[in-house]
Amino acid sequence: MIGVAQGWAAYDHQRSVASEQRADRHLERALVLRDAARPSPWADESGRTERVPVPVRWTGASGAPVTQDAPVPVGTQRGEHTSLWLDRQGRVTSAPSGNGDVWTGALAEGAGSAAVVAGVGALAGLGVRGVCNRRRAADWETEWSRVEPQWSRRD
Numbered sequence: 001m002i003g004v005a006q007g008w009a010a011y012d013h014q015r016s017v018a019s020e021q022r023a024d025r026h027l028e029r030a031l032v033l034r035d036a037a038r039p040s041p042w043a044d045e046s047g048r049t050e051r052v053p054v055p056v057r058w059t060g061a062s063g064a065p066v067t068q069d070a071p072v073p074v075g076t077q078r079g080e081h082t083s084l085w086l087d088r089q090g091r092v093t094s095a096p097s098g099n100g101d102v103w104t105g106a107l108a109e110g111a112g113s114a115a116v117v118a119g120v121g122a123l124a125g126l127g128v129r130g131v132c133n134r135r136r137a138a139d140w141e142t143e144w145s146r147v148e149p150q151w152s153r154r155d
Contacts, residue, residue: 002117007110014102021096025085030056036076050074060090068092
């Protein structure tokens with residue numbers, strides 16, 4: 001139950017953050033001014049899209065050209081266009097969080113909370129079990145000290 005509550009709270013928070021990001025950021029088309037380095041033939045074959053910073057140019061809100069380094073996919077060549085996200089101040093930033101990001105964050109936080117609660121419960125159970133086992137062993141020892149002399153006929 002705690003994991004579900006925490007997950008919903010995280011979902012609401014992440015959704016509001018994503019909404020703020022969408023309001024604050026906009027997509028801009030920019031001209032790449034330098035080739036992005038090609039990957040080594042021995043590069044990681046994981047399928048991730050690696051990005052490297054290169055100078056790009058776009059037209060700012062004032063109408064003046066803006067040149068700045070921005071991450072572009074490896075292999076992008078000079079003269080190509082790329083899309084980049086800008087904040088209200090015109091700085092390059094990351095894309096706003098999407099619906100999938102919101103759900104992933106909420107599920108991870110809810111599952112993490114549930115795991116912590118389950119872990120604390122399991123540790124508490126193990127502690128209680130240890131105390132009970134020690135108590136039971138002490139009771140057996142006391143009872144055996146009373147019964148053993150009669151049982152072994154050593155009265």
